Amino acid sequence: MDYFLELFFSGLTRGSIYALIALGYTMVYGIIQLINFAHGEIYMIGAFVALIVSGVCTIYGLSGFAILILAAAIAAVYAAAYGFTLERVAYRPLRGSPRLSALISAIGMSIFLQNYVLLAQTPDFLPFPRLIPDLAFIEPVAHIIGTPELVILITTLITMVVLTFLIKKTRVGKAMRATQQDLSMARLVGINVDNVISLTFIIGSVMAAIGGVLVASYIGQVSFYIGFLAGIKAFTAAVLGGIGSIPGAVLGGLIIGWSESFAAGYISSDYEDVITFVLLVVILIFRPAGILGKVHKQKV
């Protein structure tokens, strides 16, 4: 039973990170029908910025949670700036062109950002400090769920609650929903959809950066390449849940997290990555729009 619970929580932890990144894919897709392939790179850049910040903080004698919070905050700001710029430079000029052009631009940006970090930093793995100290009161259950997992779960949960509140209740959130449901009608009620699109990229990037910092400090290393696999998995999660659907992204992330964790635990860790994509194929055969995705019909 303990083993099952351990796998359950480790799956939940991974899944919540996938979900956090998947939200960025799904929100952008929902509004401009673009798969932002460079989203994984924003996650990676978030982790790198956090690495630099934590290095500096250590010199100044800070430790543990203080560094984590500071690093996450600064990483989020950087990631937001990258996400914003990415949309301005690589996607906005192509709005109105065939969708394939924007998609190719996205792949190009992904390759560009990877190589930029490779050149500016290093092609090797860098050790990342474990910023989450073990808390004493977790000790009795540490064989099932450790402090890092708990911190990741709580952080992602808070992030998602904030996001839900933002989208459901605030003025900008309503503008985002309206734009997602009907972009040109949104303009006809006076919404500046360019700003809404920028904001969507910023929010997605902040969440990706938070994910990047948490994972890097959990796993203990970073490289220019970590955004690729995380990005692919999160994208799969978004498609699995139904791209464009926010609850779908969360559900898809959790399903993938759990299936990886259980496949690794009960079968073999070799099957960890295979299971994700098998699942994707199976679900898309039976529900092409994803689990919670809608086939959009319009009433005339």
Add this chain to the structure above:
Amino acid sequence: MLRIENISTYYGNIQALKDVSIEVAEGEIVALIGANGAGKTTTLMSVSGIVPPRAGRILLDGDPIDELSPEKIVKMGVIQVPEGRRIFPDMTVLENLEMGAFLRTNKHLIQQDMNYVMTIFPILEKRQRQLGGTLSGGEQQMLAISRALMARPRVLLLDEPSLGLAPLIIKQIFDMIRQINKENNTTIFLVEQNANQALKLADRGYVMENGRITLVDAADKLLSNDEVRKAYLGI
């Protein structure tokens, strides 16, 4: 109040409007009629800034608005109810109405207008928590008009409000348009294929063919004009 001066509008290389001029005076109801593909929707989209004209000018109270963004045009009180109603399907009736007032800030006045639209269309009050996408066509049209009213329009642009509706509902909606015009002195520019109903409601009418204005006259004159009767009234 609204002056469209010699505009030409294109989709890529295809010219949809050719040298179109239309004038709508304050408090007036003006109808634009024409067959499928004549360019009626394009005219309204040019006014709203969604498909800006490539040549010509559009003036509101003498100030040019043809280079402004759609949200600025909304801010100036030119509000469109587009063809097909375009209700936000996954928002409730109440949220759809709120979106209509997106650029306004005075909560008190917004609430007052919310009450007003619910008195003129009581069905909206009953349906307020229902999702927009689940309303019937007639209810959606009432919601679309109400959403536009939530912006306190000075000029209301209506694109085929009768499309796909039963005669009884059409009558109800046209009565309401007249009432809105009378009660609030809202200027109305109405696009219709249903020429008979539109010209009965309007003060003046324009006829559009293949992107050009071919006739302008008082609405009752157009109703008795032989060409109009043959082409648009099926008589």
